[in-house]
Amino acid sequence: MKNGSGPGAKERILVAATAIAQAHGYSGLNFRDLAEVVGIKAASIYHHFASKADLGAAVARRYWQDSSAALDALLAQSSDPVDCLRRYPGTFRKALESDNRLCLCSIMAAESDDLPEIVTKEVQTFADVQVAWLSKVLVAAAMVDSGNSEQRARAIFAAVAGAQLIARSRSDISLFDELIESYRVSGLLPGSRLSG
Incomplete structure (x- = not known):
């Protein structure tokens, strides 16, 4: 077993915990199984995270921060900005491409x-970051005015996250793509470059 307190241990724990949570949610996180995946003793995890709640909050915080950086x-x-909106669903598709995983904050939100409370706060921040980014880009794309941008942004976020959930439940990434295309046809998302 590796030393769980050395450099890089916290990062290994966060990476493994994220993968577990994306597959099994917050309820699927347990220190014994996580330690086995990381290759350290379970007690070593407590060196970095005082409780499961602290670990869950750190995982969700890292996830929304990484997501925010990817959107930026x-x-x-x-x-x-229209091209950015076209490419937005791809940020959710990546999780499906990685062993049919879900967005970490979506799966945790289902366990709300x-x-x-500290985990809930980080999960809600993920949604807030997504909606704020979409709202800003929708206005920049002149698809809606600033008074209607948040409502449209929430609809897009919910639709794309929902498409991911449906595709995962069928283990069929092509279903995600079909749903995203239907959002484009309906006008919720901008169409392809060819269709405008």
Whole structure:
């Protein structure tokens, strides 16, 4: 077994905990199984996280921070806000491409009745970050005015997260793609470059 308190141990724990939570939710996180995956003693996890709630909050916080950075990078890569909106569903598709996983905060949100408050706060922040980014990009794309942007952003976020959930339940990533295309056809998301 590796030393659980050395450099890099906390990072290994967070990476493994994220993968477990994306597959099994917050309820699936337990220190014994996590320690086995990481290759350390379960007691070593307590060196970095005082409780399961602290670990769950750290995992969710890291997830929304990484997601926020990915959305910012998407904007930096393209000066076209419509193109950014077209590419947004791909940020959720990546989880499905990784062993049919779900967005970590989506799966934890489904457990909201059983989450400690510190975890709930981080899960809600993920949704807030997604909606704020979408709202900003929708206005920049001139798809809605600022007074209607948050409502439209919430609809897009819910639709894309829902498409991910449906595709995962069938283990069929093509279903995600079909649903996203239906959102484009209906006008919820911008269409492909060819269709406008």
